[in-house]
Amino acid sequence: MIFATALMLMAAMMLMLVRLLRGPELYDRVLAVNSFGTKTILFLCVFAFLIGRSDAVDIALLYALMNFIATIAILKFFRYRALDVALSRTRRRGETR
């Protein structure tokens, strides 16, 4: 049953890849990448049980954080065309407006 769950997760990842390649808008592709990352995390957790080693769960834990940061970074880059824009509206000293 662990193997069946792994197969279903891989099939879902294949469907996500199809949406990633076909997606008409940029945001469809971003959504597909984000959802693919979520399924990758689940697949890593299941894979740790498949091979009988608990190391893959640590990688899944790291990937859960990296996936979120990557999604936010991609969205920020395509909105501002740069990555070093401050997200909050704090003014520097001496800056007017």
Place this chain on the structure above:
Amino acid sequence: MSELLHMLDILRPYVAGIALLSGGVIVLIGASGVLRLPDFYTRLHAAGVTDTLGTLLVLLGLILLSGFTLLSGKLALVGLFLLLTSPAATHAVANAAHKAGLKPRLGTVQSQPPLDASGDPS
């Protein structure tokens, strides 16, 4: 009391299997929804199915399989991070699409191609 605990311990792998398989089925349903729904904003709904119920069911099945160990704690942490980050990421994607001027597709019939070429669209 101890008989009840023993019975629950016997039932544990079966409940774990049911949770794992239903989680996998729900993940598949969400993925096919992302593939097949007509609009970006409707695809967000299908992705939300995967992010909440499918994730929780798969991780619950794995936690039930592993018992009360360090591994189950790590799996619970994975679930906690996913529950914290995936709504924020989904909101960020939706907000970026809305700010970029992506309009949701409205109307039902005109956007779909007709099923048979001879029939009149109803």
